[in-house]
Amino acid sequence: MTPVVEVRGLRKVYAIEGGEDVVALRGVDLTIDPGEFVAVMGPSGSGKSTFMHIVGLLDRPTAGTYRFAGHEVSSLDADALADLRSRALGFVFQAYNLLPRTTAMENVELPMIYAGVPADKRRRAALEALDAVGLGRYAHHQPNQLSGGQQQRVAIARSIVNQPQLILADEPTGALDTASSEDVMALFGRLNVERGMTVMVVTHEADVAAHARRMVMFRDGNIVSDEPVREKALV
Ligand SMILES: Nc1ncnc2c1ncn2[C@@H]1O[C@H](COP(=O)(O)OP(=O)(O)O)[C@@H](O)[C@H]1O
Ligand SMILES: [Mg+2]
Known part of the structure; x- marks a missing residue:
């Protein structure tokens, strides 16, 4: 099986004008x-x-190798x-990043417009993706007519509509209350289990990370642990 992500010796140094360089990644190895x-x-x-931006092809490493889906x-x-980014990756951000005064459906269509569909x-495909996140009935609503959790689910529909090989989410629950956070993470879990989607979620919250099946811990630009997530005990 070809890994989706294979990074070796990944380093990222930010050069600060008039200051000391910041070493954000110090030689990271990871396979997904x-x-x-x-x-x-x-x-x-x-x-x-920094790691997510490099994995998402939004930024380049200072040193190291990155094979995405074997390339x-x-x-x-x-x-x-x-x-490659527009064909193979889906992004979800903390702030949803939906276009205002634009319906949910049109927002979800955007990646396909860029791809020439x-x-x-x-x-x-947009309606199908909205159905997949439980928002088929809201296709013609605009972002300001939706709750934060619903807006994030629209963003998730947008991220899956091109059937990407990898979904990347950076603090996707950072702006949400506990119940909506649970909904959003459960949705990623369903997309993973039911549709086989490969998902990487960046979070600093343990409750959020507990929805994943593998937990990779960063500290000072290094991976300090990489472990399976234990099933939540049934209460
Ligand atoms: N564009 C940038 N320019 C300079 N330093 C940056 C930049 N982005 C991040 N950093 C620095 O790199 C380090 C890692 O940041 P970041 O990847 O954003 O960490 P996290 O997402 O875990 O909070 C921090 O010291 C941060 O200040
Ligand atoms: Mg961050």
């Missing part, structure tokens, strides 16, 4: 196989977002990276 649901945990400043991506130019096919 298809069908995994991984939580990346660690305190603020430990390198989680070395370090040498790809910006256009090739953008193309024809309109009728786009609409069908």
